[in-house]
Structures are given as structure tokens and as C-alpha cells.
Amino acid sequence: MLDAEVRELMQPFVLSDYQVQEVYSRFCLEVARGLKRSTHPQANVKCFPTYVHDLPTGDEMGKYLALDLGGTNFRVLLVSLKGHHDATVDSQIYAVPKDLMVGPGVDLFDHIAGCLAKFVEKHDMKTAYLPLGFTFSFPCVQQGLKEGILVRWTKGFDCAGVEGEDVGRMLHEAIQRRGDADIAVVAILNDTTGTLMSCAHRNADCRVGVIVGTGCNACYVEDAENVDLLRADLKKTKRSVIVNAEWGAFGEGGQLDFVRTEYDREIDEKSLNRSEQLFEKMTAGMYLGNLVRLVLLRALERKLIFKQSSRRPEFASVLQRNEEVFETRYISEIEDDSFPEFASTRKIVKNLFGLEKASVEDCQTLRYICECVAKRAATLVAIGVSGLVNRTSNRRVIVGMDGSVYRYHPKFDAYMRQTLQKLVKADKEWDIMLSEDGSGRGAALVAAVASKTK
Numbered sequence: 001m002l003d004a005e006v007r008e009l010m011q012p013f014v015l016s017d018y019q020v021q022e023v024y025s026r027f028c029l030e031v032a033r034g035l036k037r038s039t040h041p042q043a044n045v046k047c048f049p050t051y052v053h054d055l056p057t058g059d060e061m062g063k064y065l066a067l068d069l070g071g072t073n074f075r076v077l078l079v080s081l082k083g084h085h086d087a088t089v090d091s092q093i094y095a096v097p098k099d100l101m102v103g104p105g106v107d108l109f110d111h112i113a114g115c116l117a118k119f120v121e122k123h124d125m126k127t128a129y130l131p132l133g134f135t136f137s138f139p140c141v142q143q144g145l146k147e148g149i150l151v152r153w154t155k156g157f158d159c160a161g162v163e164g165e166d167v168g169r170m171l172h173e174a175i176q177r178r179g180d181a182d183i184a185v186v187a188i189l190n191d192t193t194g195t196l197m198s199c200a201h202r203n204a205d206c207r208v209g210v211i212v213g214t215g216c217n218a219c220y221v222e223d224a225e226n227v228d229l230l231r232a233d234l235k236k237t238k239r240s241v242i243v244n245a246e247w248g249a250f251g252e253g254g255q256l257d258f259v260r261t262e263y264d265r266e267i268d269e270k271s272l273n274r275s276e277q278l279f280e281k282m283t284a285g286m287y288l289g290n291l292v293r294l295v296l297l298r299a300l301e302r303k304l305i306f307k308q309s310s311r312r313p314e315f316a317s318v319l320q321r322n323e324e325v326f327e328t329r330y331i332s333e334i335e336d337d338s339f340p341e342f343a344s345t346r347k348i349v350k351n352l353f354g355l356e357k358a359s360v361e362d363c364q365t366l367r368y369i370c371e372c373v374a375k376r377a378a379t380l381v382a383i384g385v386s387g388l389v390n391r392t393s394n395r396r397v398i399v400g401m402d403g404s405v406y407r408y409h410p411k412f413d414a415y416m417r418q419t420l421q422k423l424v425k426a427d428k429e430w431d432i433m434l435s436e437d438g439s440g441r442g443a444a445l446v447a448a449v450a451s452k453t454k
């Protein structure tokens with residue numbers, strides 16, 4: 001049985017039906033404001049048009065390189081599209097050292113080009129001409145498929161000299177500086193677009209792409225006539241376009257203040273990007289572990305957990321010393337654990353605090369804290385997804401999803417479905433599908449579809 005006081009502690013994380021409806025209405029309004037030219041400058045959900053107008057047919061063929069920057073890792077991929085909805089992907093993960101994440105932008109791009117060169121060399125492709133799709137998962141204004149002006153860094157990146165610049169050009173220049181391979185940057189895309197494209201490659205009804213990983217965002221297919229920012233000629237000739245919502249920034253106009261907690265405010269205040277990406281800070285993997293850490297600190301202070309232990313001050317100082325000590329993946333592991341053994345939970349508690357054999361009650365309390373934080377994140381994500389699903393003109397809508405939180409949390413999908421059931425219009429038929437390698441296959445598909453329609 002859970003302590004009434006523990007429930008009370010977590011109450012601010014439990015969204016009422018009224019709050020869910022209210023966040024939903026505010027979100028839909030922001031999307032509409034992002035799409036309209038007159039309100040776009042003030043809107044926080046920017047809804048950037050992507051220049052991707054056509055979904056894949058499944059017949060796409062050819063070899064493409066893809067780069068994936070924007071999560072925890074940086075990856076280089078070689079994608080072979082084989083027609084018949086089929087593709088093979090060969091990839092390599094490279095670390096992005098922490099100092100490069102906040103150093104001069106040129107160094108970051110030189111590092112990327114260096115990894116790319118190693119990959120091409122290893123695959124014996126130095127002499128081949130290779131088109132490359134660059135999955136660059138940060139908010140960008142696109143003026144064409146190959147051009148993306150970085151609006152702001154997110155997720156702990158803060159490299160000087162990149163905001164306001166075209167990242168396609170910066171990558172091209174870094175490749176030229178090395179001069180050791182014939183690689184052409186043919187498309188820049190967001191990871192959400194990659195997710196949508198890779199799911200549409202398998203299921204023609206996919207219209208929404210969502211990432212809940214290190215960061216959180218979504219894109220969807222919008223009728224071209226509703227996208228004011230789309231170039232006039234494209235508005236006339238294209239029926240639809242993928243819109244990158246950049247919903248991570250939702251709440252920057254105060255729309256979420258009525259549901260944000262003291263813990264959310266603390267996370268924001270101590271972040272690199274203060275007052276920015278407020279929705280992201282409530283939903284993404286980069287922040288969820290930290291939220292649990294802050295709640296745990298409060299629980300220790302109020303003697304609501306580890307009641308039997310005299311070492312509570314010591315546990316508190318472990319949590320205080322390091323913001324990243326409670327990793328987001330622990331939330332998934334704890335929610336996946338079985339009662340009453342709590343084997344993983346006890347292991348995590350032991351590793352964190354050196355406490356052998358946490359009590360069943362402690363494990364239950366910890367699990368409830370994790371559950372409330374994760375469930376709120378899933379509910380918020382589902383509110384956004386519902387808003388986008390309801391906007392699309394299709395009756396049947398598949399939502400393509402990816403990201404470590406969605407992929408590895410045992411109940412994120414189920415939590416999301418509960419809210420989608422409440423909010424998606426009754427005349428829509430919807431489902432969620434897991435994306436397979438959106439950043440790689442998706443990038444190749446964007447490059448392939450773009451060259452097909454030229």
C-alpha cells in the first residue's frame with residue numbers, strides 16, 4: 001500500500017481530465033498560430049515547412065549515405081534502398097565528446113566530416129559518388145531541401161557560430177576541407193521527418209512522426225494550402241507538405257505554467273537553455289531522470305522513502321552532487337520490475353546509494369514516483385499527437401514513433417493510448433507503429449524521393 005503522503009507528493013504530476021483538455025486546446029491553438037504568417041513570429045510551436053512533399057511509394061532504389069546528429073550518439077549510415085518496401089542499413093556509432101557539444105561549431109563539423117571519411121574508407125567507397133541525407137535534429141528554418149538555418153541549439157548542444165547559419169553549407173564545407181570523398185549533401189531533415197518517412201515506407205497511412213528520445217518533437221503531413229510559410233509556387237503545385245512542429249518549445253508563452261511543477265522550474269533554471277523548450281523538459285529522456293532525482297530528494301527530505309535508514313542525508317548528498325546520477329533508463333527498468341522481488345529496482349538503489357536490500361515499501365514508492373513522471377510525459381506527448389492526428393485530412397492515420405523513451409519504457413505506449421482514446425476524434429481510425437531506423441532509412445528516403453520528383 002502506498003502512503004497517502006507519497007500520493008500527495010506526486011499529485012502535481014497527475015493531470016486531471018480538465019488539465020488534459022486545457023493543454024490540448026492550448027496546443028492546437030499554438031499549432032494554428034505557428035502555421036499562420038501573421039502569428040508565426042510569436043507562436044512557440046513553429047510548424048516549419050520541410051520541403052518534403054511526397055511520401056515514399058516503396059519502390060525507391062539506390063545507395064545513400066546518412067548522418068544522424070541530435071541524440072545521444074552520432075551515427076554514419078549506408079542505406080541501400082532495394083524497392084519492394086525493402087532496405088538494408090549498415091551503420092557505425094561515433095561518440096561526440098562533451099567538449100565538442102559546446103565548443104566552436106567548425107570543430108563539430110570537422111569531427112563529423114572526419115567520422116564520415118573513416119566510414120567511407122572502411123566501406124571502400126572513396127571513389128564512388130554518394131548522395132547524403134543529413135538528419136540534423138534541431139529546430140531549423142528550411143529554405144530548400146538542402147538548406148537548414150539553425151534557429152537554436154537544444155538537448156545540451158551549444159556550439160558557437162552555428163545558430164543563424166546553414167548547417168548544410170557548414171557540412172559541405174567541412175567535407176570540402178578534407179577533400180577526400182565525393183559526397184553531396186542532398187537533403188537536410190529532422191529526425192521526426194525521418195521517422196515519418198521510414199514508417200510511410202512500410203505503411204502508406206503514416207501521417208505523423210514522433211520522437212521521444214533525448215529530445216521530444218513531432219512532424220505531420222499538412223495540406224499545403226494551410227501552410228502560409230510555404231513558398232508561393234510550391235503552394236500552387238503541391239498538395240501537401242511535412243510540417244516539423246518543433247513542439248518542444250510549447251509552453252514558452254506561459255501556456256503550461258498551470259501544470260508545471262516546482263521540479264520543472266528547477267530543471268529549467270539550471271539548464272543551458274533557460275526558458276526554452278519547456279514542453280521538451282517535461283517529456284524528453286534528457287530530463288525525465290533528473291525530474292525523478294529532484295522528486296526523490298524531496299521525498300528523502302520529508303522522510304517518505306528509506307524511512308528505516310539513518311543514512312538518508314548521505315543518500316540526499318549523492319543525489320545533490322550529480323544531476324545525471326538518476327539515469328532516465330532506470331525509470332524504464334523500475335517500471336518493468338516485478339512485485340515483490342523488485343530485483344532491478346534493488347540493484348539500482350544499491351548502485352546509487354550502496355543500500356543493500358531496499359524494502360518492498362521503498363521499492364513501491366520509488367516505482368510510483370517513476371510512474372507518475374513517465375505517465376505525465378506520455379500523456380503530454382499523446383495530447384500533442386492527438387492534436388496533429390485531428391488536423392490531418394486522412395480518416396485513417398498511423399503515428400510513426402521512435403526514440404529511446406518510447407522504445408524502452410514498458411508502458412509509455414499504453415499510457416499514450418489511454419489519452420489518445422480520449423482526444424482523437426471519433427471518426428478517425430488510428431494506430432501507433434514503431435519506426436525502424438528512421439534517421440537512416442528515413443534520410444535515404446527523403447534523398448531518394450526528392451531526386452525522383454525533381
Ligand code: BGC
Pocket residue numbers: 070071136137138139154155190191192211213214215216217218246248280
Ligand atoms: C529538437 C527537434 C528534434 C527533437 C528530437 C528537439 O530538441 O528541437 O528538432 O526533433 O529534439 O530529437
